[in-house]
Amino acid sequence: MNNLAENTIIHKVKNGDRLAFRILFQKYFQSLFLFASKFVDEEQAKDIVQDCFYELWQNRRKTEITTSVSAYLFTIVKNRCFKYLKNEQKKRIHHDNFGLLLKQEELLYYTQSEKSILEFATKDRIEKVIDQLPEKCRQVFEKSRREGLTNKEIADVFNISVKAVEKHISKALQLFREEFKDMLSILFILLFNKF
Amino acid sequence: MESQKFSNIELVIQRFVQGQASVEDEKLLYSWIKEDPGNRKRLFQEKDIWESAKLGTKQMNDLELDQWLSLQERTISRKLRFSGIADFLKVAAIIVISLGLGWFGRYLYAQQSLIYKTVEMKTVEATKGQLKEVFLADGTHVWINSDSELSFPSRFDASNRRVELTGEAYFEVKANEEKPFYVKTKSHTVKVVGTRFNVCEYPESHIIETTLEEGKVKIITGNIVHDLLPGEQSSFNTETSKVRIGEADLEIFTTWKEGRYEFRNEPLSKIFQIVERWWDVRIDYPEKLKNERISGVLRRYKPLEQHFELIEQLLPIDYEIDSDEITITEQ
Numbered sequence: 417m418n419n420l421a422e423n424t425i426i427h428k429v430k431n432g433d434r435l436a437f438r439i440l441f442q443k444y445f446q447s448l449f450l451f452a453s454k455f456v457d458e459e460q461a462k463d464i465v466q467d468c469f470y471e472l473w474q475n476r477r478k479t480e481i482t483t484s485v486s487a488y489l490f491t492i493v494k495n496r497c498f499k500y501l502k503n504e505q506k507k508r509i510h511h512d513n514f515g516l517l518l519k520q521e522e523l524l525y526y527t528q529s530e531k532s533i534l535e536f537a538t539k540d541r542i543e544k545v546i547d548q549l550p551e552k553c554r555q556v557f558e559k560s561r562r563e564g565l566t567n568k569e570i571a572d573v574f575n576i577s578v579k580a581v582e583k584h585i586s587k588a589l590q591l592f593r594e595e596f597k598d599m600l601s602i603l604f605i606l607l608f609n610k611f
Numbered sequence: 612m613e614s615q616k617f618s619n620i621e622l623v624i625q626r627f628v629q630g631q632a633s634v635e636d637e638k639l640l641y642s643w644i645k646e647d648p649g650n651r652k653r654l655f656q657e658k659d660i661w662e663s664a665k666l667g668t669k670q671m672n673d674l675e676l677d678q679w680l681s682l683q684e685r686t687i688s689r690k691l692r693f694s695g696i697a698d699f700l701k702v703a704a705i706i707v708i709s710l711g712l713g714w715f716g717r718y719l720y721a722q723q724s725l726i727y728k729t730v731e732m733k734t735v736e737a738t739k740g741q742l743k744e745v746f747l748a749d750g751t752h753v754w755i756n757s758d759s760e761l762s763f764p765s766r767f768d769a770s771n772r773r774v775e776l777t778g779e780a781y782f783e784v785k786a787n788e789e790k791p792f793y794v795k796t797k798s799h800t801v802k803v804v805g806t807r808f809n810v811c812e813y814p815e816s817h818i819i820e821t822t823l824e825e826g827k828v829k830i831i832t833g834n835i836v837h838d839l840l841p842g843e844q845s846s847f848n849t850e851t852s853k854v855r856i857g858e859a860d861l862e863i864f865t866t867w868k869e870g871r872y873e874f875r876n877e878p879l880s881k882i883f884q885i886v887e888r889w890w891d892v893r894i895d896y897p898e899k900l901k902n903e904r905i906s907g908v909l910r911r912y913k914p915l916e917q918h919f920e921l922i923e924q925l926l927p928i929d930y931e932i933d934s935d936e937i938t939i940t941e942q
Contacts, residue, residue, distance in 0.1 A: 441679055446671045449678075450662045466678055466685075473686055514637035518627075521644060525655045533659050539667035540912065546664070562668045566631055585625055592660045 422485055430476050441469055444486065447534040448493050455497040455519050464496045486535050498523060533596055545595045549588055556584040617643055624654060628661045669869065680746075736760045737778075739891035742870065742911065747774070750785040751792065754868035757888040758813070779811040781868045784826075798849050799832040808839075815884075819847040822859045830854070870911035879903045879926075890915050896939035900928070 428436035445465065452461035468489060472479060481488045501520055526532060546554060552574075559570045567581045574581075620643060626632045627640055644651040665671055737743040737755040745753045748766050755761050759778020767773075772792045784792045784803050792803040796812040796819055806826020812819040821830055822844040830837045830845050837854055839845055844859030866873060872889075874882055880901045883894045889911055905925045909918060919930045919937070927942040 438679065441682070442675065445675045445678060446666050449671075449674065450665055454658070454662065462674075462678060466682055469682055470685055473682075514634065514641045515632075517641055518637055518644075521641075521651065522655050522658070525651060530652070530655070533663045534666075537663045537666060542664055542666050543910075557664075560629060561664050562670065564670070567626075567629070582622060582625060585629070586621070589625075589628070589657060589660060592664060593657075596660060596663075 426481060426485060429473075430479075432476070437473060440485065444489055445469070446539075447486075447537070448489055451490065451532055451534045452493050452497055455523050456500050460500060464493055464500070468492050468496070490532070490535055494523070494526065498527070537596075541595075545592055548595075549591060553584045553587050556581055557588040560585060624657055627654070628658045672869070676752075731765045732762055733765055734760060734762045739888050742868070747772075749787070749790075749792075752783040754781040756780060756811075756867060757891075776810055776812065778813055779809070779867075781807075781809045783807045786826075799830060799847055802829040802831055803827070813884075817849045819849065821845045821847075822861065824861055872909040872911075873907075874909070875906045876904045877906070879905065882909070885909060886915070886918070890935075892935045892937055894937045894939065896928075897941055899941070900926070900939065 425436045425440055429440060448465045448468065449461055452464050456464065501523060504516060546557070549557060556570055556574065559565045559573060565573070567578050567585070570581045571578045623632070623636045623639055626636055632640070640654060644654055735743055735745050735755060737757055737759050739758050741757055743755045745755065745761065747753065747763055749772055753761060756779040759776070759780060761774060761776050761780055763774040767790065771790055773795065774793070775795045777796070782794065784806050786804065788804055794801040794803070794810055796810065799819065801810060801821055804827050806828055807824040808826070808828055809822040821828065821839065823839045823841050825841050828839045830839060830847070832847060832852070832854065837845060837856060839856065842858060842861060843856055846855045860875070872885055878901060879896070882905065883896065886892065886909065887894055889909065892915065903926055905922065907921060916932060919932070922928065923930060929940050929942055931938045
C-alpha cells in the first residue's frame with residue numbers, strides 16, 4: 417500500500433467505512449502484536465493492540481494523523497508498553513530480574529534510535545526468504561517459527577542432534593540478516609534524515 | 612577471562628531470540644549488551660528479525676482473525692446498546708472475506724438479524740482465481756477454494772446444522788454435540804461433531820475426498836456409514852460407489868487455504884486443473900503429458916510465470932502465456 421492508497425484508506429475509515437478499517441487492521445495487526453509482544457506478555461499485547469484499533473475506530477472523526485499510519489500506530493503501542501513496563505517494575509521488589517531489565521533495554525533501544533523491521537516487513541518478503549532457505553533448514557526453521565517447538569523437540573522430530581538444529585536455525589537467521597541488510601540500512605537512512 | 616565468559620554467546624543469543632532463554636542466559640546477555648552498544652544492537656536486531664519471520668504464520672493469521680472478530684463485537688455491540696434493545700438481539704454475523712489479489716477483496720460484514728426473522732439460504736461462491744473465507748451463524752469457519760460454492764442458512768435451526776458444497780472447502784466446525792453439522796455434497800453427506808476437515812468434490816472429477824485433521828466425522832452414502840479418524844482420508848468413487856479409506860498427508864490437503872498447494876509425485880493433469888482454477892486460466896497441453904508426474908509447491912500469490920519457469924525445468928516443455936491462455940508444447 418503506498419502513501420496515496422493509505423491516505424484514501426484513512427479517509428474512508430474516517431467516514432465509517434468498515435472495509436477500509438479491516439484493510440488497515442489486516443495490514444498492521446500482526447506487526448503491532450509482534451512488536452508489543454517484545455515487551456509485554458501475549459495477553460497484554462493482544463489488549464494493547466486491540467485497544468489501539470478500537471480507539472482509532474471510536475475516535476475516527478477526531479483523530480488527525482500527521483505522520484504515516486504505521487508510525488502513528490507503532491508510537492501508540494510503544495507508549496502503552498512503556499507505561500505497562502514501568503508499572504511492572506514498581507511491583508517487583510527485586511532489581512535483579514534480568515528478563516524485565518532486558519525488556520526495558522529493548523524498549524529503550526526502539527525509543528532512542530532504531531526502528532523495528534516489523535514496521536516495514538511484509539508477509540511476502542518473509543515468505544520470499546523462507547523459500548530461499550535450503551530444504552532441511554527451512555523445515556527446521558518452520559517447526560520453530562510456525563509451531564514454536566524448542567530445539568530439543570525439533571531435534572526429536574527430525575531425529576537429528578540439538579547441535580544440528582542450532583546450526584540450521586543460525587543459518588536461517590544469517591540468510592534473513594542478508595535479506596534484510598538493505599532494509600536495515602534504509603532504516604538507518606530514514607533515521608539519519610530525521611535528525 | 613571475559614572472552615571465556617562470553618564464549619557461548621552465539622547459542623545464548625539464539626535461545627533468547629527463540630524465547631527459550633534461561634535466567635542465567637538473561638543475566639549473561641544483560642552484562643554482554645552493557646559491554647558494548649554494538650552488542651546491544653546485534654541482540655535486538657537478531658530478535659527483531661526472528662519475530663518478523665512470524666508474520667503470516669497460521670498462528671498469527673488465526674490470532675488476527677480472532678482479534679478482528681472480537682473487535683467487531685466491541686464496535687457493533689456499542690451501537691446496539693444505544694438503540695436500547697441489545698439484550699433482545701442476537702447478532703448473526705456473517706463475514707465474508709474474499710481474497711482476490713493480495714488482501715484486497717470484496718467484503719460484506721455483520722448482518723444483524725432479529726431472532727424471529729425468517730431463515731434464508733445464502734450462497735457464497737468463490738469463482739476461479741478466488742479464495743473465500745466465511746463465518747457461519749454458529750461460528751464455524753469455512754475456507755472455500757476456487758471454483759466452489761457453499762450454501763448455508765442464515766441461521767441454523769434447533770436440531771442440526773446443514774450446509775451444501777460443490778467443489779472444495781476446509782471446515783473448522785464449532786463443537787456442539789447436540790447439534791451435529793452436516794456437509795452435503797452431490798452424492799454423500801459428512802456428519803461432524805466439532806472438528807477440522809477438508810472436503811473436495813469437483814464435478815469434473817468422479818472422486819470425492821474427505822480428509823480429517825482433527826475430531827470425528829462420519830461419511831454417509833445412502834445407507835452406508837464410514838467413520839473417519841484424524842489423519843485419514845476417504846475417497847469415494849461416484850461411478851463405482853466404492854469407498855476407500857487410507858492415510859492422508861494432511862499438509863497437502865489442508866494447506867491450500869493458506870494459499871499453498873503442495874504436490875508430491877502427482878500427474879500434470881491434476882496440477883494443471885488446480886492452476887486453471889486458482890489463476891482462472893486455460894491450459895492447452897499435449898495429451899501425452901497428462902500422466903507425467905512432478906512434485907512441487909503452488910503459491911497462489913506468486914505470479915503464474917514463476918510456476919511455469921519451474922515446471923519447464925522439470926519437464927522437457929516450452930510454454931507460452933497469452934493473457935489467460937497458456938499453451939504448452941513438447942521440446
